[in-house]
Amino acid sequence: MGKKRRHPDIEEVLARPWCYYCERDFDDLKILISHQKAKHFKCERCGRRLNTAGGLAVHLNQVHKETLNAVDNSLPNRQGLEVEIFGMEGIPDDVRQQHDQRVTQQYYEALAERQAATGNPTPGVSGIANASKKTKLDDPQDLKARLAAFKAKKAAGATGNGSGNATPNSATQQLQSPAMAPLPMAGSPVQAFPPGGQASPLPPPGAMNPYAAPYPPPTGYGPPGYPVPGAAFPNYPGQLPYQPPYQGSQPVEMEAFNTAPPGFPTNGQAPPGAPPGAAPGAPGLPSRPAFSAPPVNPAQFQQMHHSQGAAPPGADGSPVNATSIDDLIASASKNASATVDTTVAAPEKKGKKDKDKDKTVKLLYDDVESPEAKMARSSRYAFTPDRTKSAAVA
Amino acid sequence: MSGLFGSSSANPTQGDIKNDVAVKEPPKDSISDIAFSSAADLLAVGSWDNAVRIYEIDERGNSQGKAMFEHQGPVMSVCWNTTGTKVCGAGADKAARLMDLSANPNTATQVAQHDQPIRCVKMFQNGGNDMVVTGSWDKTIKYWDVRQPTCVGTVTCQERVYTMDIKDQLLVVGTADRYINIVNLSDPMKFYKTIQSPLKWQTRVVSCFSDASGFAVGSIEGRCAIQYVEEKDSAANFSFKCHRQPDTANRDSNKVYSVNAISFHPVHGTFSTAGSDGTFHFWDKDAKHRLKGYPEVGGSITSTAFNRNGNIFAYAVSYDWSKGYAANTSTYPNKIMLHPVLGDECKPRPGGKKR
Numbered sequence: 001m002g003k004k005r006r007h008p009d010i011e012e013v014l015a016r017p018w019c020y021y022c023e024r025d026f027d028d029l030k031i032l033i034s035h036q037k038a039k040h041f042k043c044e045r046c047g048r049r050l051n052t053a054g055g056l057a058v059h060l061n062q063v064h065k066e067t068l069n070a071v072d073n074s075l076p077n078r079q080g081l082e083v084e085i086f087g088m089e090g091i092p093d094d095v096r097q098q099h100d101q102r103v104t105q106q107y108y109e110a111l112a113e114r115q116a117a118t119g120n121p122t123p124g125v126s127g128i129a130n131a132s133k134k135t136k137l138d139d140p141q142d143l144k145a146r147l148a149a150f151k152a153k154k155a156a157g158a159t160g161n162g163s164g165n166a167t168p169n170s171a172t173q174q175l176q177s178p179a180m181a182p183l184p185m186a187g188s189p190v191q192a193f194p195p196g197g198q199a200s201p202l203p204p205p206g207a208m209n210p211y212a213a214p215y216p217p218p219t220g221y222g223p224p225g226y227p228v229p230g231a232a233f234p235n236y237p238g239q240l241p242y243q244p245p246y247q248g249s250q251p252v253e254m255e256a257f258n259t260a261p262p263g264f265p266t267n268g269q270a271p272p273g274a275p276p277g278a279a280p281g282a283p284g285l286p287s288r289p290a291f292s293a294p295p296v297n298p299a300q301f302q303q304m305h306h307s308q309g310a311a312p313p314g315a316d317g318s319p320v321n322a323t324s325i326d327d328l329i330a331s332a333s334k335n336a337s338a339t340v341d342t343t344v345a346a347p348e349k350k351g352k353k354d355k356d357k358d359k360t361v362k363l364l365y366d367d368v369e370s371p372e373a374k375m376a377r378s379s380r381y382a383f384t385p386d387r388t389k390s391a392a393v394a
Numbered sequence: 395m396s397g398l399f400g401s402s403s404a405n406p407t408q409g410d411i412k413n414d415v416a417v418k419e420p421p422k423d424s425i426s427d428i429a430f431s432s433a434a435d436l437l438a439v440g441s442w443d444n445a446v447r448i449y450e451i452d453e454r455g456n457s458q459g460k461a462m463f464e465h466q467g468p469v470m471s472v473c474w475n476t477t478g479t480k481v482c483g484a485g486a487d488k489a490a491r492l493m494d495l496s497a498n499p500n501t502a503t504q505v506a507q508h509d510q511p512i513r514c515v516k517m518f519q520n521g522g523n524d525m526v527v528t529g530s531w532d533k534t535i536k537y538w539d540v541r542q543p544t545c546v547g548t549v550t551c552q553e554r555v556y557t558m559d560i561k562d563q564l565l566v567v568g569t570a571d572r573y574i575n576i577v578n579l580s581d582p583m584k585f586y587k588t589i590q591s592p593l594k595w596q597t598r599v600v601s602c603f604s605d606a607s608g609f610a611v612g613s614i615e616g617r618c619a620i621q622y623v624e625e626k627d628s629a630a631n632f633s634f635k636c637h638r639q640p641d642t643a644n645r646d647s648n649k650v651y652s653v654n655a656i657s658f659h660p661v662h663g664t665f666s667t668a669g670s671d672g673t674f675h676f677w678d679k680d681a682k683h684r685l686k687g688y689p690e691v692g693g694s695i696t697s698t699a700f701n702r703n704g705n706i707f708a709y710a711v712s713y714d715w716s717k718g719y720a721a722n723t724s725t726y727p728n729k730i731m732l733h734p735v736l737g738d739e740c741k742p743r744p745g746g747k748k749r
Contacts, residue, residue, distance in 0.1 A: 062683060065407065370556050370570070370596065371652075371715040372426070372470055373531065376486045376511055378719065381442055381468045 007114065013107050014100055020085045021074035023099065033087045039073045053081050409676075409686040409739060415455040417708075417730040421447060424728060425710035426485075427471045430701040433478030436460060436495070437699070437708055439730060440469035446483035446502075448495065451706065455732050463493050463502040467511070475517040475524045478702070480540075482526055484515035490528050492540055506538045506545070514558040516565070518579055527582075529555030529567055537582055547583050551575060559609065561602035564623065566609045568597035574611065576623055592619040592633055601656035603679075604663040610679070612653030618667055620679045632682065637669030652716060655698040657707075659740045668695035668709055670716040681743040693727040704740065707733040 017032040018025035021040045026032040037049040041056045045064045050056040057068040070079035084090045091099075114120070375381060421441030429438045435451040446469050448461040467486030474481055482505065484490035490506035493499065506512065510532035518525050525546075526538040531554040537547040553570035560566075565577040572591035577584075591597050595615035602609045608622035611633075619633035638648040651671035658665045659676075664685060668674035672693050676685040694714040700707055712728040713721065 063407065370513075370554075370598075372513065372556075373554075375424075375442070375715040376468060376470075381486060 007111075010104060010107050013103055017088050018099060020083070020091045020095065021071050021078050023075060023078075025103075029087050036085070036087070040071050042072070044072070052084055052086050054084050057081055407684065407687060409688045411688050411691060411731070411733060413736075414691075414731045414733045415457075417449050417451075417457040417732065419459055420729050421445060422728075423468075424712040424714070425696055425730060426469055428697045428699045428708055428710050428730060429472050429474055429481075430699045430706075430708065431474045431478035431481075432476065432702050435701050435706065436474075436478070437701075437730070438472040438474060438481045438483075439710070440472035440483050440485065442468040444468055444485070444487075446472055446481060446491075446493070448481060448499075449730075451701075451732060455706075455734065457732070461493065461495060461499040463491060463500055465489070465491060470511065471514045473516050476519045480517070480524060482515050482517055484512035484528055486511040488512060488530070490515045490526060490538070492526065505540050505543075506536060508532050508534065508536065510554075513555050516558055516560040518560055518565075520579070520582075527558070527560070527565065529558045531555065533569070535567055535577075549577075549583060549585070552588075556597055557599045559600050559602045561604070562606040564602050564606040564609070566600045566602055568600040568611065570596070572597055574600065574621075587623065589621075592621055592631065593617050598652050598654060599656050601658060601665065604658045604660060610656045610658075610665060610667075612656050612667060612669075614652040616648075616650040616653060616669065616671075618653055618656065618677075634682070636667050636675060637671045637673065639671060652714075654694065654696055654714060655709075657698045657700050659700050659704045659735075660702060661704040662740050662742055664740045664742055666698055666700075666707060668698045670694040670714055672711070674698060674707075674709055676740050678742045683743055685741075685743075686739050688733075691727075691731065700735075705735050707735050707740075709733065 016025040016027070017029045019032055019036060019040075021036070024035070026035060037051065041050045041053060042048070043050065043056060043059055043064070045060070045066070048059060050059050053068070053071050060066045060068050068081060071081065078095075083092060417437070417439075421439060421443050423441050423443035425439055425441050427440040430436070431438070437449045437451060437457070439447045439449065441447070444465045444467060446463050446465070447459060449457045450460040451457045461481075463483070465483060465485045465487050466489070469483045469485040471485070472481060472483045479496050480492055480494050481502075482490055482492045483502070484506065488508045488511055489504045490512055491502035492505045493502040505526050506515070506528045508528060508530035510530050512528045512530045514529040516527050518527065524540045526540060527535055528538065529535045529551075533551050533554055535549050535551060535555060535558070536545045539546050551567060551569050552573045552575075555567055555569050557568040558566065560579075563579045565579055565582070567575040567577065568591070569575070572593070572595075574589050574591050574597065575585045576587040576589070578586040591611055591613065593611055593613035593615065595613040595617070597611055598614050599612040600609050601612075607624070607627065608620065611619040611621060613619075616637045617633055617635050619631070621631050622628060637651040637653055639651070641647045641649065649671070651669045653667050653669050655668045656665055663680075664676055664678050666674050666676050672690040672695060673688055674691070674695055675687045677683070678685055691709070691711050693711045694716055695709050696712050696714045697710045698708065708730060710730045713726045715722070
């Protein structure tokens with residue numbers, strides 16, 4: 001089939017996902033869910049899209065300390081929070097039935113309307129469909145009109161030769177169903193007439209009707225007998241516009257077509273214009289910030305290294321009796337500069353722990369020793385009681 | 395805590411600290427521990443400058459020094475007795491010293507002795523007598539009767555004691571290597587239960603629930619666990635992340651800070667966490683809900699305490715060694731702030747337990 005059918009059948013219509021809150025239907029469940037997230041479950045405070053109304057209520061409550069009373073953008077009778085809707089899940093049965101009923105009703109209404117408009121039969125009945133496709137029930141008035149015309153013609157007296165032969169033929173046609181009409185026409189004497197406008201490559205306006213196309217203007221059917229052309233040829237609607245000055249008008253149209261192409265090259269100029277516009281666009285963007293993932297880290301690391309070298313100055317034998325912090329820092333940084341290159345051990349300090357992911361956490365931390373332990377071990381806080389000199393630093 | 399959409403005081407989850415007042419004449423060096431008396435608005439402060447100070451705080455948040463005593467080394471823990479009249483400090487001088495505020499302020503007597511610095515000291519009552527329990531880096535906890543100089547009981551732990559808390563008959567001892575020992579003080583000489591910390595990193599702090607049915611654990615890895623003592627309540631155990639700062643440049647990475655202090659509200663049973671990131675938050679463990687967060691206070695928070703009726707939340711801002719030696723500058727803030735607990739800041743969510 002290839003081409004998408006314009007009018008799906010009732011099963012397809014009923015199977016379409018639809019939104020409980022606004023009764024809109026969608027091609028796909030995914031689209032429905034994203035619709036619900038965007039239209040009905042979106043937090044207006046922060047724009048966060050939640051999965052359900054309950055989720056939004058909890059979010060509002062916890063994050064914004066507000067309560068959700070009604071679902072946004074919903075139909076007046078569907079604003080409640082009691083039902084937990086996610087996509088098509090959670091729709092109460094009665095609502096679903098109502099919806100299905102409504103959709104079915106709409107479907108058949110639309111179908112009937114379409115049928116009335118196009119005269120096409122109900123789709124899906126293939127075998128009989130082809131036959132019945134041609135079945136066209138003329139309304140009684142039309143039939144009566146034709147009958148009246150026929151009678152009028154008969155009453156006017158069948159004078160023409162051709163028409164005299166043809167008249168009974170057409171009379172039977174008129175009384176028959178239109179479906180039968182083309183078939184007798186194929187064998188009708190009209191066919192024998194050389195088609196006057198046949199040479200024209202331009203299809204006649206009636207070309208839609210394959211049977212009508214080859215028909216020449218039926219000269220045999222004299223206008224005198226048929227005062228109303230529409231009534232006279234009800235079976236050849238395509239022929240009605242046939243005009244005698246057929247070929248005369250044609251060249252004019254051809255010229256018109258020929259003049260059209262010169263206009264196209266202007267379109268061809270458009271593409272060259274586009275790229276130049278696009279190309280400078282990219283350089284025009286703000287320059288990407290240099291990728292400096294750990295801008296703090298190097299300094300921090302250095303700090304850590306420094307502190308690592310410096311933290312146990314007492315243990316290293318550096319002056320424990322440093323009198324001021326400045327002295328201590330001076331000696332520490334001296335120590336650090338001496339040891340920083342040789343420091344192999346990972347920095348032990350707790351520090352801020354940058355990590356890539358929660359799962360793969362790498363703490364730059366000595367998990368065994370508490371900060372207080374480190375702090376207490378530093379010479380600054382060394383406990384040097386008078387009685388136990390040896391206990392200065394652990 | 396500035397969010398993606400900026401921070402504003404209009405946000406109901408964000409508290410403000412503009413009404414917080416500083417304690418006058420704070421210690422000269424980093425503050426290690428603070429504790430409120432159960433009898434009056436008296437705040438005991440232990441500091442790395444070797445001193446224990448007691449401040450008196452009036453209704454308007456004014457503070458003044460009330461008493462003080464010195465250790466021979468940095469003080470790492472302070473506590474009050476249950477009646478709120480005696481202050482005990484302990485620290486790197488391997489001793490715990492007790493001061494009776496009513497009898498002879500400014501003089502303290504040594505009540506405990508360990509082989510290594512004493513990290514934690516707590517007091518409880520046993521038969522009407524004040525008892526002291528000390529946890530030390532010599533891997534023991536010791537019980538002391540304040541009337542006699544010798545230890546009345548020693549319990550050996552697996553590792554160095556890092557943190558302790560006491561509530562009614564519940565004593566929780568957190569050690570290095572993530573051991574947590576639970577002691578029933580009616581049978582103090584043995585561990586009622588020993589567990590590995592529910593958190594995967596070093597235990598920083600333990601704090602008992604107000605109803606003593608369990609405790610909260612804070613770790614160095616920005617995480618806090620709620621742990622019930624009894625197995626029947628274990629379904630209610632959980633842990634949550636806190637004190638982390640998302641990296642503005644890289645959404646996937648966080649700066650993770652240590653949880654330094656957890657304090658339970660004496661009335662509402664809600665609790666605070668405070669960390670090296672310099673923020674504190676109020677939480678409701680039953681609703682699993684953060685009640686309020688507060689902006690950064692300018693430096694690491696090392697210790698927190700609620701006063702006896704829970705209308706003052708005190709937090710100590712000082713250097714906690716979390717960035718090593720080099721960050722310990724003289725410009726680092728060193729102060730104790732008093733946060734008035736107003737309105738329903740610490741009230742649990744109405745409707746009680748959720749989920």
